[in-house]
Structures are given as structure tokens and as C-alpha cells.
Amino acid sequence: MVYKLIRLNFGRSPTHFGETGIGLEQTSERIRSDALFSAWISAYARLFPGDIETLLDQCQTANPPFRLSSTFVYRRSLDKPDQFIDYLPKPIQHPAGYPSTSERELKITKTYKKIHYLPLKIWQRWYQGTGFSNEDYDALVAYGDDPDNKINELGKAGAFDYSSAFKRYKLPKVAIDRTTRATNFYHTGLNQFDWSPDNQPERKDGVTNLAGLYFLVDFRTADEALKNKLMAALHLLGEDGIGGERSSGAGRFELLPEEPLSSLWKTVLNPKLTSDTVHHSLISLYWENPVPDVMLGDATCYILIERGGWIASPFSGRQLRRKKVHMFAEGSVFTGKPDGKLADVTPAQFKKHHIYRSGIALSLAVQP
Template sequence: MSVWKLVKLNFGRSPAHFGEVGIGMEETSDRVRSDALFSAWVSIYARLFGKEAVEELLQQFPTKDKLELAPPFRISSTFVYREVDGGDRKIYYLPRPLKFPTNYPDDDLAFFKTYKKLNYLPLEVWQRWYQGEGFKESDTQELIDETKDKSQGDLKTLGTFDYKKAFKIDKVPKIAVDRVTRATNLYHTGFVQFAWEKDKAGLYFLLQLSPEGEKLADKLHAALELLGEEGIGGERSSGAGRFEVNWLDLPETWKQIVDFQDGKYHSILSLFWDSEIKADFLENSSYEIQERGGWIAESQLRRKMVRMFAEGSVFLSSPQGMLADVTPQEFEKLKKHKIYRSGISLSLPIKAKEK
């Protein structure tokens, strides 16, 4: 029997820089994906508890050579939450599954552009569309109204169109100094700042612990607290990416969602990778692919690139995933440790419109 946790990351006044493959320093994502969170968390775990402890931890995760293992824990990517009305109401955003909800109309030309922009849905809307009664006629009219900035219904009240009110992204000028010539170069770095005044916002993720993983819960919590003190993402030397951890038991609404039994499909909340994807696994699925790469922290080498299924992808069966070995050849020649990127999947059961 697994145990679920809801973990909130409160960045307060601290800005953050979350890099992605394909964007430069001038841009930043508004959140951290599951593989980046896993890497940062495991790295700080190693510093806190030592090399042997982290090697013992990683040996419990499935890889291409150890398919039979069940991971001690699974994590989702981070997503935005908002606290509005003085903190009395909390809005958790989830990625919109890449299938239409049940009862979605065939004639959607009047509002499809507005619907397509809803990359993230408030928890209540996500639950109704994909685990409850599905899409309603009133949703159609409200989406049509939203194209004219006139929506006033339930979707508006629940924060469906207010995702970007949780944060703002700015570019900050910086100066780089050449170590040899002392020449200077002006550049800009993108930072995301989560709301921290009247309405507050931050990131959250779901954590699923197996019975073995429960034994590690205190260590994982301690490592995450240390990660919060040091920061996550880029520009940490400038004080970016620092957060406070709120480690919570799963609220009742979330329990209903993770325990849902009537779903035919599974929508992933994390990145997902497997060494071998069979054709029948992709039958009647809807997915997007995300390239993942990046630098190795302790060297000037890049990890091997790997392509993963993105959050919101939908499959008929629950994907499991594994760690991908992304150790570059140069790193292997130095006989250093392996570099892994997490493709361990976390998914939720859903209903969806049939073709």
C-alpha cells in the first residue's frame, strides 16, 4: 500500500531561473520538471548522507538492466498553486490531458482556440472533466464568452483563466567579465517571480512512497529542506531558487483523485521514459515528446540527450518508467559515477472522450 504526500515549495520573494532545452539564459520556465527535481534532490541527498547512501538509493530504481525493480518513490513534475482570498482558497493547477474530456462537443470551432490555450486546469475543473460528469454545455458557452473576455461562470470563478496571475517573468541585465582579457559583455537572464503579497503562489508536486520508500521519508524530507536552503535551478549563486518546504499528508480532494477507479486511461504528471516502447502500448494514446539534456554540475560536460513523454500524455495502461543512463563517454573514461535522468512515471486514472 503506497502513501501519497503533497509537497509545496514556497519561494516567497526569491526569484528562480528554470532552464529548458532549446531556450537561452534570457528565458525561463515557470516550473521544474520531474527529472530536474529528481536530479537536484538526489544530488543533495548524496551530500547530506554520503556516497554509499545515494548509491544504495539509486540501486532500488529500475533501469534498462534491472527492469523488475519497483521504485521506492515516484514524483510528479512541479506545478503552480495559488492561494487567493487571503489564503482561504487554494488553487492547484494540473496539466490538461491530451485527450478531450467526456461529452466534449464535436463542433468546437467557436471556442477551440481558447480551449487549446488551457494547458493547465484548476483541480476542481480537471476532476470534473476527467473523472466526473465531464464537459457541460455551460462550459461551451463560457469558453465562447472567454474569447471575448466576458466569461462569468464556474470556470472563471475556479481560476481556469487565471494561471498566469500566479507569477511574472522578467529579464535582469547582467555583466560577464572575461577571465583573461577582462572584457565585459552585457547579457540578460530570465527569472520567474511567484506572487508573494496579497495573493500567494508557488510550486507543488505529488510524492508517492512505496512501503520501502516510507522508510526513507525522513531522509528525503531532510534533503529537500537542504535543497530549499541552497536553491533549485540556475543562478543560485545570486540567491535564486530558494524555497521553504511544506510537506503535507494528502488532502481529501486529492485522495479522491488518486483513488479513482473508473478511468480507462492514465494521464502522466511527470516525464516518462522507457528503454523499449512496444507498439501496442501506444495504441489509442495521445502524447507529446520532450527532449531533455543539460550540463553535469561538477564538470563542463553535457549529459546525453534523451527524449521523454511529456506531462499530460495519455495512455491506456499506467506507464512505469525507469532511470535513463545519460553518462557521457568522456565522463565514463574518467571512471566517475553514472549519471541518470529520471523517467520514472507518476500518473492518474482518467476518463476521456472516445473517438
């Protein structure tokens, strides 16, 4: 296994990542692994049309050539701009040391539930290290009483500053009927990741990115040619844009220079856990039918989400809805290591080729 961490710099380009049922006016700040996989593979098919069937066949084997995480938010540290704070989804299960008495738990329940993503440093300590501490408890109580109180370890690590990495706004638009010329006014929700002006001549867009999205790729192939082709396709995807509202300039990105994994990331990816049993927390979506019994122990806790949408195929000639499928969401915890497969979501009336949605899983080991 060779892990690569890829950071996306959106610069001044906004993003629109839709979710099932939330409408055009709402948008998620990140894109999930199945949508990232589809966009990446579509770009690959445009660059290397003769190789796409071979790649998809490899992805349907027990050992696919690569596994993707979903994208997650990163932002630059305010104290050390050359360092990043990476956020990971908080697992559904409570960390070791979490209050076991209802009286103590009640004081932090509301604040704890509001935290959906944790800085990597805190995530590793809670779920792979010493666990939830009394200092963490006091920090949550203090933040619940006063949201400006961030002088403790959780506050300094950025546990309460996730939403400061981006801003949401609504863009007014007008749709004009092609036949009657009737107009329809509506809004589209967009995200803007934090950036600052920069007059350095080598920066063509004139800005320094302060936040963006990152994801992990677990390459399980020694085929360097395939890796190079995939990275070329990712650069093409950055020029085209990812997500919705691309015709309005949304979703365009550049890749930040590749960096070696930090010692903290290496620990997270290959932890030395003290317990005899190990659980696995998803950092991607996961689909498999049927789900192996070993995955569904008594300690399993999960969230299911519906994945739908429209197909984007040069052969369709019209908009078609792909079949809906339910997948396990990021943060779900299993007693076994999930593998996952590609889900065939081809519409019944579409015969040109198969349409797939990736349920290939990527997970991290955590303490039970």
C-alpha cells in the first residue's frame, strides 16, 4: 500500500457539491468518494478512451488498483502558515474515556454533537491514542458556556474552527424558457474556500489559498504508468472543474505540490493499537451486497445515506437518472475491515455501457 495525500486548491473558484434532497440553494462543503471517483474516471476516459474498460475491470476485482477517501477540509495554521490542519470525520462511536455517567455526559452532549469533524491531532488521540481526557471534557463545557473560549488544547488545535475554512453564500440566477422566453428567478448555493490576496508574480491567480479540500489515495498497484495516467486525468479534472455549476466557473482547482506524509499521518494510517480487537472507521463511502456477517458485530454503528443523481455520458443524448443506492457514510464504524465494490446503477433504458457508483471503501483502524 502506498498512500498519497492530494490537496486541492480552489483559489477564487467557488464550489457547489449537491446532496440528495437538499436542492440547488443548499450545498455541501465537500464531495464524497463516489462522486470523486466518477468525476476522476470520466476525466480518465476522455484522456485514455482505449484504457477505460481495463481500468474498470480492475476496479471490480478483490484487489482494485487504488482506493479513494472522500474529500475533507484542510486549512492553513494561523500560527504556522506552512503547516496544514487536516480534518477527519468524527466516528459515530464514542472515544475511550468518554463520560459514562448520564450526569457528566449531559453537560457536553449538545457541544459534542455539534462537532462533526476533528483536527487530525485530536482525532488520532481520541481514537488511536489515550482517548478522551478530563481536559477535553472541561474544554467542551467551557465552549458550551462561551463559544469564544478556545484557549484549551481543543481550541488551539482548531476543533471549534472547522467552518472558518469556508463561507457559504447564495448566487441569484435567472432561467429563461427557450420557447416562451418566460423567466424564472432562483438561487444557487455556493462555497468559497478562504484565500488572501498575494501579489507574487509566480502566482497566476494572485491569491494564496488558506483552505481547501484534500483526499487520500491508497495505491495498491506497482504500475507507475497507470499512476501517471490517473494524475494526468486529475489535472484535466481540475481544469474542467468538479461538482455543479461548472459552466459558471465553479469547481476549478489546482493541485498543491506533492508533500511527503507527516509523521502524524503515518501514525494514523499505520497505528500501533494496544487493544486485542480493532475496529475500522470509514473515511469513504462503502457499499457491498450482501454485507459480510463479520462486518456487522454488536459494536457496529453506522449511518446509511441515499446516493442518486444524473448520469453524464457522451452516449446518452439526454439526461437520465441513475438508479438509487444506499451506502454507509463516513464515520461509520465496523468490527471488520470493509472492502466494498462498484455498484451498478445503470438506468434500465440505457444500453450503451454500464454506469457505476464506487462503494470501494477506505477506512482507518480505531480502538474499540
